[in-house]
Amino acid sequence: MSTDYSKYSTADAAPIAVNMLESFRAVGYNMEAAVADILDNSISAGAKNIWIDFEWKGADSTFSLKDDGCGMVNDELINAMRPGSKNPNEERDINDLGRFGLGLKTASFSQCRKYSVISKKRSQKPVFWTWDLDYVYRHAKEWKLIASLPDGNWNEQIQNLYSGTIVIWQDMDHLLKGITADNQKAYNKFLQTMEYVKKHIATVFHRYIEDNKIKIFFKGREVEAWNPFLIKHTATQSFPEEPLQNGKIKVRGFVLPHKSKLTQEEFSNAEGAKGWNAQQGFYVYRNERMLVNGEWLGLFRKEEHFKLSRIMIDLPNSLDGQWQIDIKKSVARAPFELKDNLKAYASQIRARAVEVYRHRGKVIQRNSVTQHFQPVWIEKQKYGKRYYEINQEHPLIASMDLKAIKPLIRLLEETIPVPLIVINESENPDSFFRPFEKVAASSELKELLKTVYKSLLNTNAPEQAKSRLLLIEPFNEYPELIECL
Template identity: 60%
Template sequence: MIDYTQFETASAEPEAVSMIETFRAIGYNLETAIADIIDNSISAGAKNIWIDFDYKGASTWLAIKDDGHGMDNEELIKAMRPGSKNPNEERAAQDLGRFGLGLKTASFSQCRKLTVISKYKNSTPVYWTWDLDYVAEARKWNLIKYDPGEDVLSQINSLTSGTFVIWNNLDRIVQSLHSDDKVGLEKFLQIMDHVKRHLAMIFHRYIESKKVKIWFQTREVKPWDPFLMSEPSTQKFPEDPLQNGKVKLRGYVLPHKSKLTDTKFREAEGPKGWNAHQGFYIYRKDRLLLAGDWLGMFRKEEHFKLARISVDLPNNLDASWQIDIKKSVARPPLILRDQLKAYASKIRAQAVDVYRHKGKVLQRKYGSTQYQPVWVEKLRHGKRFYEINQEHPFVSHLLSQFSGKNSELKKLLNLIEETVPVPLITIKESEQPDIQGQPFEGVNHDALLSMMKLIHSSYISQGIQDDLARTMILNMEPFNLYPQLIESI
């Protein structure tokens, strides 16, 4: 033990103005900031959370209100204090907080005036404001007691208990806008729509389980389920427990787009789009921290976009998973990385199969029969080319039918092979991957069926059993994409 009394000391309190400016730069955006305020409402046992706002140019305000247990005056002052709780303190299992900072850092990141009005069970509401202009002038960590007005007080009085967090002077969003600025209003509404989608994602489990209702102005926020649980073609993998069962991993491969309606497919992509939302989904007590991230293990690539893996953490592993103040970063402990990577590799491999919608899945399913693609890749003098597979039963059938003019037909195939517009396809695929149709999509399937019938009867005439013949056809491109047609043979 060091005897500190033997040393000279000097006060070096944080300087209020510069410290608050530092808080403002923690890196929230509007949606992560609002989510952080909602965390507090959920921790306070709220059943309803209302997000209200009114666009008035630079005078725009935004409020996050809840019917949670509320705070009395002493608790409210403590709550307004930066660092109101020690991060090392043990928290109740349902508490989404950790640092004792979120209310302040999230609010200051967006506004210069934060008012909290709170009502503890049937008592009179209490209120305090952080006004950053006052802090700058007084150079002190002092709250102000502004009167919130009759309207707000009567609103909170209509609840048994609850808390209103009100943001005024939203300088980071609307400072330079006027109330009659139409473009500004449109931009603001766009941002708010993005916020709504973000909340639908971050709190989807709370909304789904009906623990909480989030109201966006008068509209109830509907949950966004990253795993399309209700879709029958979503593949769900067995759960894998880590860290003595405290952490749970579960992989999902979402359905190929041909298995979803256009609307479902668009909804499923999430606020940032299909590619961005692949990877791990880290939940801390059912609150989503990360919505699709390979945690530095893999790159995000188009063909892995159907892979999403949930990781469930309790709130007492925050230090080892390096949870940040904004609740939007988590880093697994080094010791778990290999396990996470191995699990993810399995899910990713399956996701590629589904994405390509190709024979691999069938190949495994139908064991011994060989997958027959239409196109095969060939190397010639070290350069890559694509050739039509002459062993594909339909192609070989056609070639045998034209035995006399076989060489002419082969010339035609060769002409097609040599002029495949690979660069164009590659560019289009990377620019707009989702508009690439699959073979025979959206056209009459008669031609497809007649090809299948022809191959089938040729197999039967060769003495191949009906069952095996059908299996072999299902393992051929493009018939593998339309297994339902085999019934019509």
């Protein structure tokens, strides 16, 4: 039951406009994240094309984002420019990328002191409004928009669209305060920032671009998507999708190809904005828009030998609260009850990524549909716990008198020193020998290889037998010995 306050007096505690707007500036956006937040609005407004432009004039430079979305009429635009235009708890259309009713304001003010929006709905006249922080300063208490537009052909640009919106940033003081147009060093830095923006956009909206849902033009040039998972590369290993949280979210892991499988160009392109090591981890998407660009969400640390693992997580916008999506749309936190599941899934991908990283995965790639890779050990799960079994289909093991060696196999399976191996591996990742590495090319390995080869020849032609050997552990690691048979 709510308290009855009717007998109490009240006092006005409305926010002081200028203080509030100044605080918006400190939400913590960088230029890239701010631009992405404005693009979210364009996508939610159904835009098919988005044009990002800038004009260099030192401190007087302008930066603009134009879309051909549905546009707004006057009341809608005023409401759009109002901080807190929507309640975060309000249910949104499933394709809406917004949540807080703040992005347009916080993202813009994080980068500039003055911004304008001009918008046009189909068959309507364009409308425009400007927020100017210095104007608000002079009229300190008032949340007042100004009916002005910056110099330029904005009106003409919007008239050329059936409908759409242009957001124009001016006085970008964080980047350009006091900079004159002839300052070459500052110009180069500005161009570099623009380059980051372009990369970030190519990353965050890659699924929209790939699916031809939107085209983004950066200074007139179409932005190409950056896909973190190298999905089209034949050497990428993609794992089955796993539904979690009652099927509301989907997780899907990828192990990227070993460096030796990539051309120099593919290798440097795949390293993304942050570099190979930093790009490992979860990629969290909300309505296909990337929020988290390669982070382990506090579940693991980033380490060199896991750098080939990248895992996609898809969230609907109905889980915003549980995943603690932040205003900047660049943070998400896995709900507590999901952490164990995510960790278990990611561990499989990471384990495979280490194999590939150490070049063990190299031959498995070539397997055909009809032939399986035959490892010596198989990982299994029961009652949520893991254990390891010896693969009795492995040709060498299958060729033995299984009945006679069964007790030995069981003994090995039950006593494999997993904790010790795990501790050693995490403390000193590269300190293990590869199978038969310490005796590489020794007679022991060759003898084993010959034995299996001979038995395969009973049912296979020589070339076929060799190609099967390439799929049998540990011979897969020694293709040169197989060649010599």
